[in-house]
Amino acid sequence: MRIIYAAGMRLLRSTDLALRVLMRLAVADGTTTPTTRDVAAAMEVPYTHAAKVVAELQHLGLLAARRGAR
Numbered sequence: 001m002r003i004i005y006a007a008g009m010r011l012l013r014s015t016d017l018a019l020r021v022l023m024r025l026a027v028a029d030g031t032t033t034p035t036t037r038d039v040a041a042a043m044e045v046p047y048t049h050a051a052k053v054v055a056e057l058q059h060l061g062l063l064a065a066r067r068g069a070r
Contacts, residue, residue: 018053
């Protein structure tokens with residue numbers, strides 16, 4: 001478990017990533033739907049980790065996700 005310390009707060013790496021995913025999606029232009037792979041690449045994190053975080057955010061009802069064309 002990796003803990004990130006910032007301004008007196010302690011965040012797990014997955015919590016930090018979840019917040020960054022939500023912020024990135026909040027400022028998206030809305031003309032296209034970003035994929036998990038796009039978000040992971042833009043934030044320079046492994047796709048598998050981003051996919052787990054996105055799945056958890058979807059489970060919590062914080063975002064809507066759907067499977068891609070594959």
